[in-house]
Amino acid sequence: MTEREEIQQLRKEIQIHNHKYYILDQPEISDYDFDLKLKRLEKLERLHPELYDEHSPTVRVGGSVTKNFEHKNHPSRMYSLDNAYSYEEFVTWYDRCLKTINNETGREHIEISCELKYDGASINLIYENGKLSSAVTRGDGFQGDVVTSNIKTVRTVPLELRGHFPAFFEIRGEVILEKSEFERINSERSSLGLTTYMNPRNTASGSLKLQDSSQVAKRKLTCLPYAVAGENLPFKTQLEVLESLSRFGFKIPEHYKLCKSLDEVQDFINHWAERKNNLPFEIDGIVFKVNALEDQEFLGATSKSPRWALAYKFESENAITRLVDVVYQVGRTGAITPVAQLEPVLLAGTIVKRASLHNKDQIDKLGLCLNDRVYVEKGGEIIPKIIAVVSGESGQNSCVNFIENCPECGTKLIRIEGEAQHYCPNTEYCPPQIKGRIQHFISRNAMDIEGLGSETVSQLVDEGLINRIEDLYQLKAEELLVLDRMAQKSVDNLLEGVLKSKDKPFAKVLFGIGIRHVGQTVAKTLAKQFESIDQLSCATYEELVAINEIGPRIAESVLSFFALEPNQITVERLKQEGLVFEITQTNQSQRVQLFEGKNIVVSGVFDNYSRSEIKQLIEELGGKNVSSISAKTDMLIAGNQMGPAKKKKAESLSIPILSEIEFENKLNNLTDIK
Ligand SMILES: [Zn+2]
Numbered sequence: 001m002t003e004r005e006e007i008q009q010l011r012k013e014i015q016i017h018n019h020k021y022y023i024l025d026q027p028e029i030s031d032y033d034f035d036l037k038l039k040r041l042e043k044l045e046r047l048h049p050e051l052y053d054e055h056s057p058t059v060r061v062g063g064s065v066t067k068n069f070e071h072k073n074h075p076s077r078m079y080s081l082d083n084a085y086s087y088e089e090f091v092t093w094y095d096r097c098l099k100t101i102n103n104e105t106g107r108e109h110i111e112i113s114c115e116l117k118y119d120g121a122s123i124n125l126i127y128e129n130g131k132l133s134s135a136v137t138r139g140d141g142f143q144g145d146v147v148t149s150n151i152k153t154v155r156t157v158p159l160e161l162r163g164h165f166p167a168f169f170e171i172r173g174e175v176i177l178e179k180s181e182f183e184r185i186n187s188e189r190s191s192l193g194l195t196t197y198m199n200p201r202n203t204a205s206g207s208l209k210l211q212d213s214s215q216v217a218k219r220k221l222t223c224l225p226y227a228v229a230g231e232n233l234p235f236k237t238q239l240e241v242l243e244s245l246s247r248f249g250f251k252i253p254e255h256y257k258l259c260k261s262l263d264e265v266q267d268f269i270n271h272w273a274e275r276k277n278n279l280p281f282e283i284d285g286i287v288f289k290v291n292a293l294e295d296q297e298f299l300g301a302t303s304k305s306p307r308w309a310l311a312y313k314f315e316s317e318n319a320i321t322r323l324v325d326v327v328y329q330v331g332r333t334g335a336i337t338p339v340a341q342l343e344p345v346l347l348a349g350t351i352v353k354r355a356s357l358h359n360k361d362q363i364d365k366l367g368l369c370l371n372d373r374v375y376v377e378k379g380g381e382i383i384p385k386i387i388a389v390v391s392g393e394s395g396q397n398s399c400v401n402f403i404e405n406c407p408e409c410g411t412k413l414i415r416i417e418g419e420a421q422h423y424c425p426n427t428e429y430c431p432p433q434i435k436g437r438i439q440h441f442i443s444r445n446a447m448d449i450e451g452l453g454s455e456t457v458s459q460l461v462d463e464g465l466i467n468r469i470e471d472l473y474q475l476k477a478e479e480l481l482v483l484d485r486m487a488q489k490s491v492d493n494l495l496e497g498v499l500k501s502k503d504k505p506f507a508k509v510l511f512g513i514g515i516r517h518v519g520q521t522v523a524k525t526l527a528k529q530f531e532s533i534d535q536l537s538c539a540t541y542e543e544l545v546a547i548n549e550i551g552p553r554i555a556e557s558v559l560s561f562f563a564l565e566p567n568q569i570t571v572e573r574l575k576q577e578g579l580v581f582e583i584t585q586t587n588q589s590q591r592v593q594l595f596e597g598k599n600i601v602v603s604g605v606f607d608n609y610s611r612s613e614i615k616q617l618i619e620e621l622g623g624k625n626v627s628s629i630s631a632k633t634d635m636l637i638a639g640n641q642m643g644p645a646k647k648k649k650a651e652s653l654s655i656p657i658l659s660e661i662e663f664e665n666k667l668n669n670l671t672d673i674k
Pocket of ligand 1: 406408409410411425426
């Protein structure tokens with residue numbers, strides 16, 4: 001055998017063993033023998049540079065260096081997918097697809113291909129006559145970076161396709177890093193004293209852009225293909241595409257499923273929502289595609305995404321990011337809140353840069369140090385929280401030490417016994433406390449003063465026009481008009497808003513004056529129980545804790561509020577201004593009538609109430625909570641994110657639908673009667 005023949009034979013053999021090892025997981029020879037063959041081939045190729053072939057398996061080990069990655073247009077555009085975050089959104093999409101197909105073809109069924117949504121970096125692989133000619137990152141969908149030499153080191157990307165294939169076409173896939181490989185890389189880096197990587201996805205996409213392809217080769221990336229593009233392709237369905245890709249020599253995880261009914265789809269979602277963490281790689285959802293490619297043609301695409309596909313994202317994801325800094329905010333009650341500043345990270349569809357840390361105990365419990373990688377999770381709150389430090393991280397960096405003095409006024413912080421929070425005790429003069437109290441008073445959930453916003457309050461305090469809540473009622477047009485950004489119209493609005501606030505119900509005023517720990521619900525309870533500020537201010541500790549929702553912490557706080565002279569003055573002045581400081585018997589008895597005998601469904605998420613608060617109010621007002629909509633339902637109270645199916649049903653039965661604001665207005669109308 002000549003050396004030329006030996007080169008040809010080795011190339012062929014290594015390709016076959018590569019496929020058996022990486023794609024089929026059925027190695028036939030030992031790693032040692034495999035390496036021997038590869039080394040022999042490398043040696044022969046060095047002796048015969050004239051026989052160089054860019055598709056030889058020796059390119060797998062890398063070695064070429066790319067300083068600047070060229071840009072290249074994708075032959076066909078790489079669309080992004082529309083997202084759905086609930087099963088109901090999926091159903092809406094499904095119904096829309098079915099309707100279009102029904103109009104086009106008269107068919108009454110569509111099949112849906114369900115595939116896992118791999119969390120990595122998208123890649124476009126272009127094959128000409130079965131050989132990988134270029135690999136391009138997704139980029140903006142029209143144009144990406146050419147990373148062919150790096151992709152050639154990915155063992156699961158065939159350099160040459162097997163079997164019968166189209167002469168020219170594109171294969172779309174996701175380049176991912178398996179979790180075990182990610183952990184291996186990180187532990188190697190940390191033993192070398194290098195910063196560890198954030199998560200498998202970022203590491204995978206970062207790896208594609210490394211300049212030295214031999215470094216990429218060491219990272220053991222994997223490519224999982226999911227689509228093809230090109231003209232006059234022979235495939236009829238998405239499933240056939242996946243099966244063909246497998247025959248061409250790609251690795252296709254066997255987790256896809258063809259679903260013929262909505263029930264099957266729901267089962268698929270539930271199955272993977274539970275098991276997603278058991279996979280060797282990370283997924284962030286499920287991709288649904290209308291299975292028949294002909295149907296996909298009928299459905300077409302919008303300017304951004306195809307109408308025949310949908311990415312379903314799992315709920316309440318958590319993400320890993322890095323703690324950059326901790327800053328301290330001073331609230332209106334002087335409470336100090338530590339806030340984590342994070343490296344921006346995508347979490348459940350939004351970019352997260354901050355997370356709340358609650359208090360010193362929380363920081364100590366997490367063992368938080370600057371530069372740590374941390375898990376952030378979005379619970380029900382708007383601001384996500386840090387749930388843990390990635391194991392093995394802590395202790396290497398400088399730990400977070402809680403501050404001892406107020407960052408705003410320098411006063412030494414105190415901690416009330418039995419409470420987790422630190423406070424700045426400089427209530428009267430600490431600037432954020434002065435501003436915070438007034439901003440809270442005017443806020444939407446409290447007095448809701450139109451024409452006056454947080455920034456204006458800040459401006460008025462800075463100008464020395466107001467210092468305390470009651471000063472708002474002394475504001476005069478002539479002193480406002482001279483200020484920046486204060487035209488006649490805004491001054492009129494502001495003063496009118498202040499005047500109108502005198503009609504707000506007692507519970508809102510009570511919430512607005514800002515007693516520590518007295519939130520909206522507690523304010524309502526206190527207003528209802530004591531009926532006036534005079535009775536509340538005389539209440540004893542025993543009387544307070546005797547009320548169902550009032551614990552020792554709130555009781556103490558109410559007592560100490562009324563014990564302080566500045567607060568007594570505020571209440572007295574506001575009374576003189578004519579604010580509402582009591583509820584009357586008439587509106588109490590009227591309230592009971594409001595929903596009497598009515599069957600009410602509450603659905604969705606609300607801005608100012610929890611769902612159980614609304615349900616409780618309904619019961620207090622004589623209504624009955626029912627869970628599903630039927631002809632017997634009298635009313636639907638609809639929050640945000642209510643399922644479209646529910647809404648549709650209510651509309652079809654002509655059941656009145658009340659928004660949160662309409663519901664609140666109904667309540668306020670009652671309590672406004674004096
Ligand atoms: Zn302070």
